[in-house]
Amino acid sequence: xxxxxxHVSIDALRAQLRSEVNLAARVVPTHYPLETFIAVNPLAGLxxxxxxxxxxxxxxxxxxxxLLDETAYRDLYHRGRITDAxxxxxxxxxxxxxxxxxxxxxxxxxxxxxxxxxxxxxxGRVGAKPLRRNKMRSEQLAxxxxxxxxxxxxxxxxxxxxxxxxxxxxxxxERGFFHAWRTLAAGDHKLGRKVRAALREVxxxxxxxxxxxxxQLGVTDDERITYLQAHLTRLPGWAAYVRWYxxxxxxxxxxxxxALRLTYEALLLPGNATESTGDVDAGNRPAIPSAGERAAxxxxxxxxxxxxxxxxxxxxxxxxxxPVTARPVVWQQAYEAHYRDALLKSLTGSTAQESHGxxxxxxxxxxxxxxxxxxxxxESKGGYETLGFAGFFAVAxxxxxxxxxxxxxxxxxxxxxxxxxxxxxxxEGVRAAKRRRDGSAVMAGAEAAFNTAKQALLAPFTLAExxxxxAGPWAAAKTLSPKASGTLRRRLRDRLAPxxxxxxxxxxxxxxxxxxxxxxxxxxxxxxxxxxxxxxVMCGHGSTTENNPYQAALDCGxxxxxxxxxxxxxxxxxxxxxxxxxxxxxxxxxxxDDTWFVAALHDTATDRVAVLDExxxxxxxxxxxxxxxxxxxxxxxxLAAERCAVLPGGPARPDPARATRHVANRSADWAQVFPEWxxxxxxxxxxxxxDLSSGLDLRRRTFLHSxxxxxxxxxxxxxTILTAPMVVAQWISCQYYFxxxxxxxxxxxxxxxxxxxxxxxxxxxxxxxxxxxxxxxSVTDGxxxxxxxxxxxxxxxxxxxxxxxxxxxxxVLQHLFGNDWVALAAREKPGDDWQRWTRNGWRxxxxxxxxxxxxxxxxxxx
Numbered sequence: 001x002x003x004x005x006x007h008v009s010i011d012a013l014r015a016q017l018r019s020e021v022n023l024a025a026r027v028v029p030t031h032y033p034l035e036t037f038i039a040v041n042p043l044a045g046l047x048x049x050x051x052x053x054x055x056x057x058x059x060x061x062x063x064x065x066x067l068l069d070e071t072a073y074r075d076l077y078h079r080g081r082i083t084d085a086x087x088x089x090x091x092x093x094x095x096x097x098x099x100x101x102x103x104x105x106x107x108x109x110x111x112x113x114x115x116x117x118x119x120x121x122x123x124g125r126v127g128a129k130p131l132r133r134n135k136m137r138s139e140q141l142a143x144x145x146x147x148x149x150x151x152x153x154x155x156x157x158x159x160x161x162x163x164x165x166x167x168x169x170x171x172x173x174e175r176g177f178f179h180a181w182r183t184l185a186a187g188d189h190k191l192g193r194k195v196r197a198a199l200r201e202v203x204x205x206x207x208x209x210x211x212x213x214x215x216q217l218g219v220t221d222d223e224r225i226t227y228l229q230a231h232l233t234r235l236p237g238w239a240a241y242v243r244w245y246x247x248x249x250x251x252x253x254x255x256x257x258x259a260l261r262l263t264y265e266a267l268l269l270p271g272n273a274t275e276s277t278g279d280v281d282a283g284n285r286p287a288i289p290s291a292g293e294r295a296a297x298x299x300x301x302x303x304x305x306x307x308x309x310x311x312x313x314x315x316x317x318x319x320x321x322x323p324v325t326a327r328p329v330v331w332q333q334a335y336e337a338h339y340r341d342a343l344l345k346s347l348t349g350s351t352a353q354e355s356h357g358x359x360x361x362x363x364x365x366x367x368x369x370x371x372x373x374x375x376x377x378x379e380s381k382g383g384y385e386t387l388g389f390a391g392f393f394a395v396a397x398x399x400x401x402x403x404x405x406x407x408x409x410x411x412x413x414x415x416x417x418x419x420x421x422x423x424x425x426x427x428e429g430v431r432a433a434k435r436r437r438d439g440s441a442v443m444a445g446a447e448a449a450f451n452t453a454k455q456a457l458l459a460p461f462t463l464a465e466x467x468x469x470x471a472g473p474w475a476a477a478k479t480l481s482p483k484a485s486g487t488l489r490r491r492l493r494d495r496l497a498p499x500x501x502x503x504x505x506x507x508x509x510x511x512x513x514x515x516x517x518x519x520x521x522x523x524x525x526x527x528x529x530x531x532x533x534x535x536x537v538m539c540g541h542g543s544t545t546e547n548n549p550y551q552a553a554l555d556c557g558x559x560x561x562x563x564x565x566x567x568x569x570x571x572x573x574x575x576x577x578x579x580x581x582x583x584x585x586x587x588x589x590x591x592x593d594d595t596w597f598v599a600a601l602h603d604t605a606t607d608r609v610a611v612l613d614e615x616x617x618x619x620x621x622x623x624x625x626x627x628x629x630x631x632x633x634x635x636x637x638x639l640a641a642e643r644c645a646v647l648p649g650g651p652a653r654p655d656p657a658r659a660t661r662h663v664a665n666r667s668a669d670w671a672q673v674f675p676e677w678x679x680x681x682x683x684x685x686x687x688x689x690x691d692l693s694s695g696l697d698l699r700r701r702t703f704l705h706s707x708x709x710x711x712x713x714x715x716x717x718x719x720t721i722l723t724a725p726m727v728v729a730q731w732i733s734c735q736y737y738f739x740x741x742x743x744x745x746x747x748x749x750x751x752x753x754x755x756x757x758x759x760x761x762x763x764x765x766x767x768x769x770x771x772x773x774x775x776x777x778s779v780t781d782g783x784x785x786x787x788x789x790x791x792x793x794x795x796x797x798x799x800x801x802x803x804x805x806x807x808x809x810x811x812v813l814q815h816l817f818g819n820d821w822v823a824l825a826a827r828e829k830p831g832d833d834w835q836r837w838t839r840n841g842w843r844x845x846x847x848x849x850x851x852x853x854x855x856x857x858x859x860x861x862x
Contacts, residue, residue, distance in 0.1 A: 014207040017224075021255050024228035027061055028254075030247070031240035031772060033760055037552035037561040038413050041734035041821075042236070042746045042772055051791070051820040052329045059130025061233045064742040065328070068789065070126045073331035077122065086334040087118050089341070091322075093846060094330065098321055104314040107304045113318045116298065120319055121331065123301055125289050127324040136230045137217050138265050149264045150235055154767050156181050156260060157238045160252065161245065162757040177252035178206040181260055198267050206259040213262035217269070231261045236745070237770030241760060288324050291316040336790045336823070339683055344825055344834045344845060346696055347686075347795065359385040361628055362533040364526065366391030366541050366556060366564060367703045367725055369682045370604045373642060374539075375704070376697065377635035384631070385533065386690060387526050388704040390725045391540050391558035393571035394522035395506075397421045401566075402433055402502050403440045410559045410567050412728055419514070421570055422505045426615060429501035439497030482546070482669035501615040504566075506573050507580075515574045516583035522571065523589055525717040527689065527708030532595040535624045538571050539609065540564020541602040543678075547670035549756050550748075550775060554604065554678050557728055568599035569612055576616075596621045600632070605667040605676045607636040607643070607660070636660070643700075648674045648781040673751045673777040680779055680787035682736060685729045687721055688797030691830070703729045709798045718798055719806045722813060726794055730822050733792035739773035740780070740789040748775045796826040800835060800842055807837070 026045040032038040041047070043066065046054035055066030076082050091114060092099050103112045138145035160177045163170045172180040186199040203209045219227045232239040232254070239257065246253035289297070295315035299307055322330065360383040365371035367388045375386035396411035402423045409417050425433030507515065523529055528536075542563025543554035552561035559567055574580055575597040584591060599612040609632040617625050637656035644650040644659045651662060666672050685703040686693055693704065705721050712718055738746035748754070748771035749764035756762050761770045779787040794817075796803060803826055807813045816822040817837055824837035825845055834845040 013211060014205075017207050017211060018255060020225050021228060021258060024225050024232060025239075025243060025254050027229055028232050028236060028239045028243055029772070030244045031237060031761065031770065032244060032413075032561070033241075034549050034756070034762070035552055035561070035759065036409075037550065037555075039553075039557055039728070039732040039735040041731050042738050043734070044731075047815045047819060047821055049819060052326070054819075055329075056130075056325065060133040061229065062236070062742075062745055063130055063132030064745045065130050066738065066741060067328040067332050068741050069129075070328055070331065073328065073335065074122060076335060082331070082334050082338055084118065086338045086341075087121060087330075088114050089846065090330055090334040090337055091117055093333070095321055098318065101318075104311070104318070106299060106302070106311050106315060107307050109302060109304060111315070116315060116318050117322055119298055119301070120294055120322065121327055124294055124297065124324065124327070127288060127327065132233075134226050134230045134233070136227070136234065136265060137219075138269050139230070139234075142269060145265065145268045146234070148268055149261055150769075151767065152264050153235055153257070153261050154238060154763075154769060156185075157242070157257070157770075158757055158763075158767070161241065161760050164759070173251075176250070176256065178209075178256035178259055179204075182209075195267050199263075202263055206256045210255065210259040210262050213259070213266040216266040217262070228258060231258055231265075234261075235769040237761065237772045240772060241770050291320040294319050294324075332790075335788075336793070339788070339790060340793050340823065340825075341845075343684055343698075343702075343793070344795070347692060348834065358531065359383055359533045360624065361385075361535040361537065362387060362528070363537045363539055364389055364393075364528070365539045365602070365704075366558060367685075367705045367729070368541060368556065368558075368604075369679055369700050369703055371539075371541065371602065372698050372702055372704055373639045373700045374602055374607070374609070374635060377638045377642075378631060379694070381631045381635065387528060387706040389522065389526040389706060390728075391556040391564040392567045393538055393540070393564075394518050394525070395567055395570045395574070397506075397567065397570055399423075399566045399570075402500065403437055408560070408562055408566075410562050410564075412558050412724060413560065414724055414727065419506070419510045421509060421566070423502045423566075424505060426501040426503050428615070432498060432500035433502065436497045436500045439495075442496060482665055482672075487668075501613075503613075503616070504569055504573050506570050507577050510574075512579055512583065515577065515580050516587070518571075519574055519580050519584055520587050520589065521720075523584075524711060525720055526706040527711055527717075528706070529589050529708075529711050532591055534594055535596060535598055535621060535628060536575075537598045537600050537611075537628065538568040538575075539600040539602055540566075540568040541604055543605045543676060544603050544667050545605055545675040546668055546672070548675065549754060549762055550751075550778070553774065553778070554676060557679075557732060558725070563601060565599065565601040565612055568601065572597040572599040572613070594620070596624075598625070598628070602636075603667075604678075606663050607640040608633075608664075609636055643676075646677065673775075674781070677786055678774075678778055679732055680736060682729070682733055682792075683788065683790050684793040684795060685726050686795045687718070687726070688795070692795075692797055707796075707798065709802070712798075715798075715802045715806055718796070718802060719810070722794075722796075722806060723810055726822075727812060727816070730792050730816060733790075734821070735773055736779060736787045737789045737791065739778065740785065740787050743773075743776060743779070745772070747771070747773045747779070750776045791820070792822045794822055794824050795834075796824070797829070798826065799828050800826055803837070 029040045029042045029044055032040070043054050043058055046057055049057065058064065058066045073082065088099075099114050101113050103110045104116075136146055136149075138149060159170045160173060160180060163173065170180055172183045175183070182202055182204070185202075186196045188196065191199075203212060214224065214227070239254065242252055242254050242257045292312060295312045298315070299305075299312070363375065363378055363384060363386045365375055365386060365388055367390055371388065375388070378384050379386055390412070392411045396415045396417045396419075398407045398417040398420050399410050400407040400420070400422045402425070407420065411417050540559070540563060541556055542565065543551065545551055545554065555561050556564040558564070575591070581591050596618065598617065600609050601612060602609045611625065611629055611632075614625065634656070637660045640663045641654050641656045641659035644654050644662055645652055647666070651658060654662060663676075666675050669675070681699070681701045682703065683701045685705070687705045687707045689708055690706065693702070703725070705725055707718060707721060709718070739748070743749070748762060753765050754762040754775070755764075755766060757770065763769075764771055779785070803824075807817060817824045818839050825834045826837065826842075827834050835842040836845045
């Protein structure tokens with residue numbers, strides 16, 4: 001019989017374990033499902049420490065470098081992507097006093113500290129690759145057991161999380177992950193009889209099972225957090241997905257997952273192998289050369305002999321300031337400086353475009369870097385003004401379309417939608433809407449029947465016999481003529497479920513005060529409070545591709561991995577409402593009577609821009625609309641021609657018409673692994689008026705957020721920009737960065753072997769870990785970088801004191817800027833020198849800007 005004291009003790013142990021699991025999980029990112037793909041920084045849990053320390057810590061946790069290999073940086077140097085000026089400016093930032101020191105004498109040669117450090121970077125012995133130091137007992141003593149633990153964890157995770165969408169639910173799934181596994185595990189006949197017998201004796205509670213296994217493994221209380229991290233970082237993809245799932249649903253959490261892993265390890269590890277033997281790889285690591293050895297290496301390289309010990313000691317003192325382990329970070333900083341310095345120089349030289357009075361059209365695009373190209377080309381038509389704003393247009397909604405079904409949350413994950421918006425037939429489109437609903441129901445029913453047939457026990461054989469005669473030719477047509485087959489599919493869909501004119505419920509379902517607040521926040525944040533054009537276009541974006549599990553990764557990151565059309569339509573409905581405009585007038589924002597807001601959607605795979613809800617445009621603006629549609633078609637074709645030059649296999653110098661056909665073909669090709677580059681190349685986040693960057697070809701590498709400091713005296717708009725859109729841009733930047741520098745762990749492998757776990761993610765092949773990041777084809781073509789891995793540069797034009805105030809009251813910004821995850825450059829007004837934010841105050845941007853060719857360095861990285 002258990003006493004009260006024993007109960008209290010057991011409860012305390014359980015509570016302590018849960019606390020330790022939560023602490024251990026901080027190093028694990030959150031993995032969103034494919035349908036709502038959200039970019040994440042895989043090292044987000046380490047943002048509280050400086051970037052340089054975080055990548056070293058990641059090496060200990062995962063055994064991978066968070067930087068390129070030194071040989072890769074040296075190759076970039078020899079190709080001119082990193083220059084001597086970049087290295088010297090970077091070294092001067094890190095070691096200003098050292099570089100200003102006197103030259104030293106090495107035999108007959110006089111050497112400056114800068115020369116010594118530079119040549120060590122270029123020629124010094126390459127440091128050892130990082131090794132995973134925080135290991136499970138089985139990793140140290142019986143690697144085959146560690147592999148079996150991983151295999152079991154992946155198998156049962158796939159069964160539990162992937163089975164509902166696959167149509168074969170895991171037995172006992174309704175009882176939760178741990179209980180379903182415990183019910184079935186002993187029936188796994190691939191395991192030995194003793195192990196199966198022991199699995200029948202696993203405690204009923206996950207925490208009790210984990211505690212029992214930890215005791216069997218001989219893990220002390222002081223070791224527990226690091227030991228739990230050792231398990232979580234073995235398969236970080238599955239651990240990250242379980243973390244996401246536990247934050248939103250019931251039935252599984254990281255304690256359940258760890259209890260399974262720990263139990264298998266305790267049962268499979270030989271009974272006499274529970275003691276840690278320390279770092280078993282220590283003897284296999286190359287020794288790190290001392291500063292003295294590095295000095296001797298350089299002397300030999302320069303052909304110097306008969307050097308005195310004092311000479312070598314002088315050189316060694318300088319080299320000791322730059323440890324071998326820090327050299328890759330210096331290379332990375334120089335690599336980034338080359339682009340950053342050139343960008344800031346180009347922005348310094350940018351001049352305001354001559355104004356010709358009121359623009360006839362203003363195009364408000366998402367800040368997405370791909371929109372930069374569209375903005376540039378549409379502005380070249382004359383009479384257009386463009387702005388940048390987060391693609392959800394400040395309307396965080398839960399949206400249900402005309403067909404119905406489950407609503408979609410359309411807003412960044414930092415925000416929770418507060419309002420329901422539904423699509424319903426326009427008065428003139430009731431019959432068309434019914435036809436669309438009926439046709440959609442027929443297509444959905446046919447698809448459901450087809451999937452049921454595929455999943456039934458014997459039906460797939462009959463299905464193959466019945467449909468194979470059509471499926472074969474159809475597959476051939478999709479392969480040989482993707483555009484034609486895509487056109488045919490669209491025509492069939494439009495015949496069964498044709499488009500119908502609709503309206504949104506926002507002006508009925510959201511009260512006036514809230515709608516007016518949405519409008520005020522959106523217009524003020526982007527600085528559009530006066531000077532309205534006759535047409536103001538809210539242009540969201542999405543991407544159309546075939547056979548692409550990562551489809552959502554190409555849609556709008558600000559809209560939860562969804563196309564931004566519904567958000568644009570919602571914002572337009574609010575801003576065209578007479579009552580809202582009256583409220584805005586009282587707030588000091590007067591929208592002219594002849595201004596009409598229009599929604600549009602930019603398809604970033606084809607560069608076609610569709611104007612939405614044309615049936616709502618008044619007769620007075622029809623001519624304006626026709627001009628807009630024509631100009632968008634021309635601008636889109638020009639942008640497609642620009643993009644073709646960097647798409648793998650694309651025509652090098654196509655005319656716009658040919659480029660339009662080419663990108664349309666890629667979009668519809670189910671075998672195309674490079675339908676578009678997405679956000680590859682993203683490098684900077686620019687906050688300021690369009691004059692700051694107008695006239696520059698930024699090569700689709702910059703997020704552009706409009707901001708007018710004069711209409712934001714209290715800094716609230718700037719604070720919103722820096723703590724929401726800028727943070728999302730940093731997630732995107734980090735996901736592309738780590739998917740490039742550490743693709744084996746933080747990427748997703750090649751698309752050609754992806755195996756989709758329904759509703760969850762992808763595996764590389766038939767099993768193993770859930771892939772964490774972006775596919776190889778999103779960051780490289782196999783020959784060159786599709787994405788240059790750089791940390792984000794944020795550029796702001798606003799009073800420096802205002803920026804300081806915002807950073808001081810936001811810990812997230814203190815971490816990002818203060819720990820070098822994001823660099824911040826700012827100036828108060830045009831003509832001022834750019835300043836660099838540091839923990840010790842603003843300082844001049846000291847990176848040899850004048851030594852670079854700005855025109856070259858804002859060119860694409862492909």
